Amino acid sequence: MTAAASLTAVLCLGVLTSCGTAAGQGDDDYTGPPVNGGTLRVAFDADITCADGQQAGNNTALNVSRQIADSLTDQDPETGEIVPWLAESWDVSDDSTTFTFHLRYGVTFTDGTPFTAQSVKDNLEGIVDLGAKSSLGSTYLAAHFPGVNNTTVWADPDSGSHIEFAGFEHFARTAERGLFDFLFLAEGLRLREHKGQVFDQDVVGRPETATVLSALAAVTTHIGVTGTFNSTFNEPYDLARTLATLDRVSGGRAAWNVVTSHNAFTGANFRRSGYLDGADRYRRAADFVSLARTLWESHRGSDGSFDWHSDFFDVHGTFPVPETPQISPVIFQAGDSDEGRDFAARHAEVIFSAHTEAEDRKAFRTDIDQRLAAVGRRPDSLKIYPGISDILGDTEAEAQERYREVRHAQVHGPGAIAFLEQVWGRDLSGYDPDGPLPDVGPDLDNADITRGRVRHEKDYGAVARRWRALAEEKNLSIRELVTEVSGRGGTLIGTPAQVAAKFDDLTQQRAADGFIVVPHITPGGLDEIVDRVVPELQDRGVYRTSYAGSTTLRDNLDLPAYNHSTSQEVSA
Amino acid sequence: MTAAASLTAVLCLGVLTSCGTAAGQGDDDYTGPPVNGGTLRVAFDADITCADGQQAGNNTALNVSRQIADSLTDQDPETGEIVPWLAESWDVSDDSTTFTFHLRYGVTFTDGTPFTAQSVKDNLEGIVDLGAKSSLGSTYLAAHFPGVNNTTVWADPDSGSHIEFAGFEHFARTAERGLFDFLFLAEGLRLREHKGQVFDQDVVGRPETATVLSALAAVTTHIGVTGTFNSTFNEPYDLARTLATLDRVSGGRAAWNVVTSHNAFTGANFRRSGYLDGADRYRRAADFVSLARTLWESHRGSDGSFDWHSDFFDVHGTFPVPETPQISPVIFQAGDSDEGRDFAARHAEVIFSAHTEAEDRKAFRTDIDQRLAAVGRRPDSLKIYPGISDILGDTEAEAQERYREVRHAQVHGPGAIAFLEQVWGRDLSGYDPDGPLPDVGPDLDNADITRGRVRHEKDYGAVARRWRALAEEKNLSIRELVTEVSGRGGTLIGTPAQVAAKFDDLTQQRAADGFIVVPHITPGGLDEIVDRVVPELQDRGVYRTSYAGSTTLRDNLDLPAYNHSTSQEVSA
Ligand SMILES: Cc1cc2nc3c(=O)[nH]c(=O)nc-3n(C[C@H](O)[C@H](O)[C@H](O)COP(=O)(O)O)c2cc1C
Ligand SMILES: Cc1cc2nc3c(=O)[nH]c(=O)nc-3n(C[C@H](O)[C@H](O)[C@H](O)COP(=O)(O)O)c2cc1C
Known part of the structure; x- marks a missing residue:
């Protein structure tokens, strides 16, 4: 429990609420007004298996370990807002990949060792070292x-x-x-x-x-x-x-x-x-x-x-x-x-x-x-x-080449026209998939030209305007445009x-x-x-x-x- | 085709109707009034695999073999009644296990051999000899x-x-x-x-x-x-x-x-x-x-x-x-x-x-x-x-003994009472399963005391009267009666x-x-x-x-x- 700091345990109301626990004062049947002091009894639905903060993957373990170990941040149970705890404040880089935490001074572990940036670093790296045993850092x-x-x-x-x-x-x-x-x-x-x-x-x-x-x-x-x-x-x-x-x-x-x-x-x-x-x-x-x-x-x-x-x-x-x-x-x-x-x-x-x-x-x-x-x-x-x-290759170049091939096979001519028709709400079979976008705009009254499809986009007019701008900017044919906009984003190549x-x-x-x-x-x-x-x-x-x-x-x-x-x- | 007799093929209207065949006169498109003579074309939905009367198990094979071989009886397509064919009449024994057919005289096979009782016997025994190959005589x-x-x-x-x-x-x-x-x-x-x-x-x-x-x-x-x-x-x-x-x-x-x-x-x-x-x-x-x-x-x-x-x-x-x-x-x-x-x-x-x-x-x-x-x-x-x-034993006596044991285990005391309650429509939990039937009769207004059950019997009053008569005649306790009436009839022992x-x-x-x-x-x-x-x-x-x-x-x-x-x- 390397990160256990000596701050007084903070009572986390959110946890209590979500577990539907029974609280009384010393006496299980206490029903009077709230008072200070006494014993709070909390019921959990499962055994507390492993309370190590690097491994704890379930609520019961977390509910317990949060009483004895502190975190960099906490969450306000009312608003959901992330609030300071061991970190007084933090900055996030523009690309959201670097988080800089400003730690509170004067915090010590229960054995008196001071809490430093090195403590945090050791803790986070410990998760990675634990590998698959650490449910917090595993890939599923x-x-x-x-x-x-x-x-x-x-x-x-x-x-x-x-x-x-x-x-x-x-x-x-x-x-x-x-x-x-x-x-x-x-x-x-x-x-x-x-x-x-x-x-x-x-x-x-x-x-x-x-x-x-x-x-x-x-x-x-x-x-x-x-x-x-x-x-x-x-x-x-x-x-x-x-x-x-x-x-x-x-x-x-x-x-x-x-x-x-x-x-x-x-x-x-x-x-x-x-x-x-x-x-x-x-x-x-x-x-x-x-x-x-x-x-x-x-x-x-x-x-x-x-x-x-x-x-x-x-x-x-x-x-x-x-x-x-x-x-x-x-x-x-x-x-x-x-x-x-x-x-x-x-x-x-x-x-x-x-x-x-x-x-x-x-x-x-x-x-x-x-x-x-x-x-x-x-x-x-x-x-x-x-x-x-994902698209794999023996080399990165081979993977990129395979990706182009796959996209080409996925977006054939009639498929590209049909894809456009879904947004345009019109029969576009007269257009050449290797030519430019249709001169006509979408028929928004006919938005259900394709039926039985899950529509993630609601405003087809806006989609069509975005696509037209993109095609003009990059000088794309219908098929090239569809290849660009229909790909499953984030494909790992x-x-x-x-x-x-x-x-x-x-x-x-x-x-x-x-x-x-x-x-x-x-x-x-x-x-x-x-x-x-x-x-x-x-x-x-x-x-x-x-x-x-x-x-x-x-x-x-x-x-x-x-x-x-x-x-x-x-x-x- | 040992049983093929030389009688003129009988046109079986039932067959035609049930296959939805198209009939015309020489010309497929003939739509005029019915005439004598000409060609009747019949369409089947499947290949005629084996037309041997001892093996034929499907309609197509039967439809064909019935045109060239005769049977002891035929069935009237209108009424479903079994009518004479090679048999002029028949008697059925009281226990329905012996059928005596009186055959028509003067019938010959296509090669001139006379049709006799021996022909019929050979035919039926041939089915048994064929064993599992004869779908007509197999057990499933x-x-x-x-x-x-x-x-x-x-x-x-x-x-x-x-x-x-x-x-x-x-x-x-x-x-x-x-x-x-x-x-x-x-x-x-x-x-x-x-x-x-x-x-x-x-x-x-x-x-x-x-x-x-x-x-x-x-x-x-x-x-x-x-x-x-x-x-x-x-x-x-x-x-x-x-x-x-x-x-x-x-x-x-x-x-x-x-x-x-x-x-x-x-x-x-x-x-x-x-x-x-x-x-x-x-x-x-x-x-x-x-x-x-x-x-x-x-x-x-x-x-x-x-x-x-x-x-x-x-x-x-x-x-x-x-x-x-x-x-x-x-x-x-x-x-x-x-x-x-x-x-x-x-x-x-x-x-x-x-x-x-x-x-x-x-x-x-x-x-x-x-x-x-x-x-x-x-x-x-x-x-x-x-x-x-079925109930098996190494000897018949052992099987009978096992049957008694199984029935005893199937009909325990509370089960016997509940079984009776289903028909009586009353709470009978006060009665002794090893004693006589209740003196009260069934409450027919409460016939749904057991719900969600498939009721094969509709008239519970009649059932109760039958059971009471049986119990009196054989001097049976509730449990003995239920054992007798609830058994799955026809159990093979x-x-x-x-x-x-x-x-x-x-x-x-x-x-x-x-x-x-x-x-x-x-x-x-x-x-x-x-x-x-x-x-x-x-x-x-x-x-x-x-x-x-x-x-x-x-x-x-x-x-x-x-x-x-x-x-x-x-x-x-
Ligand atoms: C990734 C994803 C996959 C979906 N898969 C299906 C599906 O297979 N079948 C289905 O009927 N709806 C599917 N939908 C759900 C419907 O879009 C959704 O239930 C319905 O349209 C209303 O959802 P919404 O208005 O909250 O977007 C999926 C939605 C998403 C986001
Ligand atoms: C041997 C047999 C088994 C049956 N098994 C079931 C069954 O498993 N589930 C069910 O809902 N009905 C079952 N029933 C059918 C119901 O009795 C039937 O569909 C319904 O009650 C009406 O049938 P009836 O009025 O023609 O008898 C079975 C009937 C018989 C004869």
């Missing part, structure tokens, strides 16, 4: 099996069907060989249509997610299985039952990525009529998740009976699946609106984020941390996993050692807690990263060398065990 | 993993959890080792309640069926995976997508047992309000299955788009799962009402039947054959698989060779096309039958020795390939 990887996408290079001989189970199985086994945290399956409830037809440059089919994940769980042993399921078009009892079964079949490796698409285009597949008002999408999602958790907990000391009456659901009965290894599957969230972020801060444990540039990622982390603080949750109780792609170093850097900077690798070739595209990059990360000591000790997905993710009172507190 | 087995049940002997060391995946996996691997046709999972959408509480003598939980089956499909290679799913509380798009995915994951081994429970007790789990009127349960089921088949066929030469507007569903869109190996999973039906049987005759390929006594089974087969004829389907297009249990002989007999008598074995111990109860009875059946030459040649469940079941026009014709 997960794998995304793309369904609908514009990244697959179909011409590559390692590209195969996105429908046959054999492809999914190869992908899952490879990810598990690479000791990944989880597999991720997206969901599209209706095949995309473009100009009124199924979009044939796309994947033309998609099997049902839970059914595929359950089969994958049966042929793997440690990797998590994360499925995307919609909270608008599903029913809580059905989905909760399926997810609980998946958690059982997999021995505690299930996760649910909560998404809220609510449009009538998708709904027409399912329902007679009556689609959800967009404004209610996250209200329903929150109610849905809270009800699902109630169902998952319904066998804790009880017989599974439940009773739920809300604006969205009016059900009662008994839940048929007994308590599962994780109790609640891990909750993911994807969706970047304000309401989406608030929902994540209240209910989720992992965010699948679309932020790909380093700056963006850090700003997003800060934003999420503030929202977490506002509901009394700690930053490390919600992990952020952005999607990421280089030798395996270089790519490993970049993964490591991003983690150390806390630009991400882990990465969801989106290969440009499916199912064969993961082998290269597993065979070449993972060993480099292991050599750096920042990547696990076995799943030892992990039995559930929460273990893989270094998340605290599911805690009933926390989830209730936060969803209140 | 399937395995039922009981969820909710009153048969499990929990005290047996081979009894394990009905929830843990390991138990399901052991069961599935054993059934596949025994070359079974399929695994069968029942469904209970809400845990049973008895006197207002979850019924704790029962299994207290049940994982979701599709999720379990998909995981089982991933760890097996040939055995079919049949799941029970309700057509009242599911939505066609959701369930069709899940089942199509299961058919893909399993490589064509999926089946759906369509059930129609519609009560509000179950519905309260799911829906805000509005449960289906019982009278509509099979109307919705038929519409549901027809829509599901439309979805499964939506990629045949098309892009998956669909449009369906009916009393029950109003949906349009695109179906995301491309055509699967079986196109439509095999459709099973369970439910014994008149409407249920009609639904089976129109839409199902297998019936899971509750008829356990030999007489009952034959009467049921006859009833179903008539309903099939009425919609233009052949008897062998719908297989009947009753549930069956004996040495492995005796039990094999009984399976074989039942098949030869056409009392069943196959059997769904319901062990009294789960998951270990199947091993014994696989290790001891299956080899005996193989020795008799009536059981497959490998899955060779079977790739889909339809192959395992000797069903014809799924045929669009037939299904449309029949569901019209």
Whole structure:
């Protein structure tokens, strides 16, 4: 405990609130007014395993170690603002890569040794030296099996069907060989249509997610299985039952990525009529998740009976699946609106984020941390996993050359025109992909020319103006422009050692807690990263060398065990 | 073709109707009035593989061989009645085990040999000699993993959890080792309640069926995976997508047992309000299955788009799962009402039947054959698989002794009282299970004292009167009575060779096309039958020795390939 300083322990109210602890004065049943002095009893939901500040990865350990060791900064439990503690102030360089802390004078350790800049340096380097044992400094990887996408290079001989189970199985086994945290399956409830037809440059089919994940769980042993399921078009009892079964079949490796698409285009597949008002999408999602958790907990000391009456659901009965290894599957969230972020801060444990540039990622982390603080949750109780792609070469030049080839294959002529049509809302098939941008502007009334697609951009007029300016500035053809704007930002390009170093850097900077690798070739595209990059990360000591000790997905993710009172507190 | 007789080929209208063939006169486009003579062209949906009457197991082969070989009897396509052909008349013995056919005189084979009783004997014995190659004379087995049940002997060391995946996996691997046709999972959408509480003598939980089956499909290679799913509380798009995915994951081994429970007790789990009127349960089921088949066929030469507007569903869109190996999973039906049987005759390929006594089974087969004829389907297009249990011993006496032990363990005191309460509709906990029946009669207004249970009996007053008479006649205690009336009728008791002989007999008598074995111990109860009875059946030459040649469940079941026009014709 090298950094333990002799300051009086600061009582961290945020921690108490978020754990739903019982406080009394000496007497457990004390109900009188607050008084000074006496004994404060605090209940934790789990054993305090390792309280070393360099290794502590869960709330229980942190709650204890924060009583006996100080940090450079603290966080105001009311506002989420980062406030001074051992550091009186700090400066951040313009590129956000250098942080300079001005330490408080006169602080000593309990044995009287003075607290200096060297103490801080030793502490931080100790984390790196600990390598994979330090959950604070490790790199985590997960794998995304793309369904609908514009990244697959179909011409590559390692590209195969996105429908046959054999492809999914190869992908899952490879990810598990690479000791990944989880597999991720997206969901599209209706095949995309473009100009009124199924979009044939796309994947033309998609099997049902839970059914595929359950089969994958049966042929793997440690990797998590994360499925995307919609909270608008599903029913809580059905989905909760399926997810609980998946958690059982997999021995505690299930996760649910909560998404809220609510449009009538998708709904027409399912329902007679009556689609959800967009404004209610996250209200329903929150109610849905809270009800699902109630169902998952319904066998804790009880017989599974439940009773739920809300604006969205009016059900009662008994839940048929007994308590599962994780109790609640891990909750993911994807969706970047304000309401989406608030929902994540209240209910989720992992965010699948679309932020790909380093700056963006850090700003997003800060934003999420503030929202977490506002509901009394700690930053490390919600992990952020952005999607990421990589291109390897034996030399950096070879990797760059391969990247150009891949981008060329990804953006073919008809694809470039279709991509532009999505924003322009017009038929542009008369234009030459190798010629300049269309002279006409976008038809904003026809913004749904492509249907069933997740729209991350809302204002197509602004997008079109930005693109036109860029094309004029750099003198780009349609295809060159699309190549430039459609690339998955932040792609890591280089030798395996270089790519490993970049993964490591991003983690150390806390630009991400882990990465969801989106290969440009499916199912064969993961082998290269597993065979070449993972060993480099292991050599750096920042990547696990076995799943030892992990039995559930929460273990893989270094998340605290599911805690009933926390989830209730936060969803209140 | 030893039985081919020289009678003029009889044109079988039933066959033509059920295949949806196109008929014209010499000219394919002939649309005039019917005339005598000319050419009749008939289209079949599959190749005519083997036309030997002793082996032919599918409609195409039968349709052809019926044009060149005669049978003892024919079936009237209008009424379903069995009418004379080579046999002028026949007598059936009182116990329905001996059929005496009176043959027509003066019939010769094409080579002039006279047709005699010996010809018929040789023909029938030829089927037995052919053994497993003759699909008409083979025994088929399937395995039922009981969820909710009153048969499990929990005290047996081979009894394990009905929830843990390991138990399901052991069961599935054993059934596949025994070359079974399929695994069968029942469904209970809400845990049973008895006197207002979850019924704790029962299994207290049940994982979701599709999720379990998909995981089982991933760890097996040939055995079919049949799941029970309700057509009242599911939505066609959701369930069709899940089942199509299961058919893909399993490589064509999926089946759906369509059930129609519609009560509000179950519905309260799911829906805000509005449960289906019982009278509509099979109307919705038929519409549901027809829509599901439309979805499964939506990629045949098309892009998956669909449009369906009916009393029950109003949906349009695109179906995301491309055509699967079986196109439509095999459709099973369970439910014994008149409407249920009609639904089976129109839409199902297998019936899971509750008829356990030999007489009952034959009467049921006859009833179903008539309903099939009425919609233009052949008897062998719908297989009947009753549930069956067995008890083995090294000697017959040992088996009988074991049977008594098993029944004693199955019917313990509190279980006997609860069983009686289900019919009496009253709290009978004050009565001694080893004493006489209660003096009070049933409270018929409280017939739902047990909720969530499939009620095969509708008139509890009559049941109670029957039981009382039986108890008085044989001087039975409550427990003895329940032991007598709750046993699964038709349990096969004996040495492995005796039990094999009984399976074989039942098949030869056409009392069943196959059997769904319901062990009294789960998951270990199947091993014994696989290790001891299956080899005996193989020795008799009536059981497959490998899955060779079977790739889909339809192959395992000797069903014809799924045929669009037939299904449309029949569901019209
Ligand atoms: C990175 C990312 C991936 C997503 N993947 C899916 C998906 O696979 N299926 C889906 O229906 N929605 C997906 N969405 C979520 C939808 O965008 C979201 O639930 C909905 O549109 C509303 O979100 P918002 O308004 O908060 O952005 C994804 C969102 C993000 C940011
Ligand atoms: C042998 C047998 C097994 C059945 N298994 C189930 C089951 O597992 N789950 C279920 O919901 N219904 C099951 N049922 C079906 C229901 O009885 C049926 O769908 C519904 O009650 C209406 O059927 P009916 O009125 O035609 O008898 C089964 C029926 C039979 C005959």
